[in-house]
Amino acid sequence: MAWMAWTTPTAIFFVIIALLLVTFSVLAIRFPETPRRGVLGIETTRGDRLFITLLGSAFINLAWLGVMGAALQPWALLICLFYAAVVFRWV
Amino acid sequence: MEKTVNHKAWFLVLPVLVLVAFSAVIPLMTVVNYAFQDTFGNNVFFWNGLGWFEDLLASDRMWNALGRQLAFSGIILAIEIPLGVFVALNMPKRGVWASVVLVLMSLPLLIPWNVVGTIWQIFGRVDIGLLGYTLNSMGISYNYTQNPVHAWATVVVMDVWHWTSLVALLAYAGLQSIPDAYYQAARIDQASRWKVFRYIELPKMMGVLMIAILLRFMDSFMIYTEPFVVTGGGPGNATTFLSIDLVKMALGQFDLGPAAAFSLMYFLVILLISWVFYTVMTNLDKRG
Structure with missing residues (x-):
């Protein structure tokens, strides 16, 4: 892992992104939804x-x-x- | 709108995800790590915070390259899309000639980028190139190695030469899928040629044209090899597009930190534009 030149702030950043992805995946499976149309059309x-x-x-x-x-x-x-x-x- | 989406099928793409992680996500994460640090080699890094981003955002270098890049993509799209559609409209619809023309049209697409670059590098030369020599013999002073306008014209014409047939082939595929009944109805209504194009052919081609625009935009926005071989980014910085500048920074100067910050911003712009195109495309499909 040393070759990836990790730092604490970037590690925290990626952990947060990963947690977000996992959370939203779990949400999508546990609570299926219908797509909706908003202000962007x-x-x-x-x-x-x-x-x-x-x-x-x-x-x-x-x-x-x-x-x-x-x-x-x-x-x-x-x-x-x-x-x-x-x-x-x-x- | 009416059905709920079942996301469980996404687990089936896990093997692909692992491959992509290995070949793209992990290297990209490394680039993110580089962007916040400085190095003098030997894999020793020093924290630099947002410094590289701040420097780049304040310097003209990246903005100028971005400007040139957008201008280049804009110009070649403005030429290739209408030209490709025009060519497709005039290609034979059936018979032997349809096949012959299809093969001829796909020829430029089969030539590797660096070969296209070499062809035009020599073609445009004043001393031994057919184009450069002819133009100068006719009294038109043309020299792409010294005049920025000539360099631009050469790079743009080269891209048009290389890629218009892709647009033409896609548009042709769109045209071929229009049933004859549409044209018969138009003839009964005595619709003009323009109205047939405007109300039948263009709407039916919209889907493939969006794909053509997306492909040509992405490719031209990331163009490296052809201008690198022909002009090397010159004269001066006149044809230094984003990726040429990025390679200069990353491999020429070996400034890994600024180059990483540069490539992240480059990546974000590409991501944004791809998302816009993708969204427009999928929404066109949904409306039919």
């Missing part, structure tokens, strides 16, 4: 909404870093949380 399941949330969050973080600088980066996560809530409620 496309059919989405919970998994799709998770994908939209994660991808969007990556761009939010980059935009925040580009505009505000690295010192204030944790605040970007707050915006991501808000964005996630919006996606899961309305998309």
Whole structure:
């Protein structure tokens, strides 16, 4: 594993992503759902909404870093949380 | 909308998942790890936080390469898609010539990228290349190694030469699937050629055209070999597209940290655009 150059923050990041994927897989199996059509006009399941949330969050973080600088980066996560809530409620 | 989705079948793709993990996910995770660190070799790494991302976002280098890349993809899509559809509309529908034309159309697709690059590298040369020599003999000063506009024209024409037939073949497949009854109905209504195209052929081709646009976009957005062989990214940085810049950074300068950060942002853009195309495509299917 040494060749992968692990660090604690990146490890935490991947553990969170993995936990999210496992959680959503279990949810999808235990509580089957019907896809719904939201503000984007496309059919989405919970998994799709998770994908939209994660991808969007990556761009939010980059935009925040580009505009505000690295010192204030944790605040970007707050915006991501808000964005996630919006996606899961309305998309 | 009416049925619940059963996700249990996804367990059947587990073997593929293991393979993909080995060949793609784990290397990608390593790239993520690199992006936050600096190294001077010997597999010794130093934490650098968001430094590389911050540097890249603030520097012109990545933005310029991204701009050139988007311009390139935009230009070749704007040429190849209409041209491919036009060619497909004029290809013979049946008979011996249909087969002959199909084979001829697929020929450029069979040529490897580096060979296409070499062909055009020589073809465009002023001293021994047929194209370069002819143009200059006609009094048109053309030199793709010195003039950025000429370099761009060469790279764009090369891509059109290589890939228009892919669009044409896909569009042709879409056209072939239209039943004759549609055309007969249009003839009875005395529809003009344009209206037949606009209301019968184009809607029926939409699905394959979306695939063609997606394929051509992805391929052109990741293009490396052909411009690398022809122009090497020059003159200056005029044809340094994203992947050429990335390879320069990662393997030329061996700056693994910035290159990893660069490739992650590159990856995110590709992921976003692929998702948009994929979503549009699947939703077109659902509406029929």
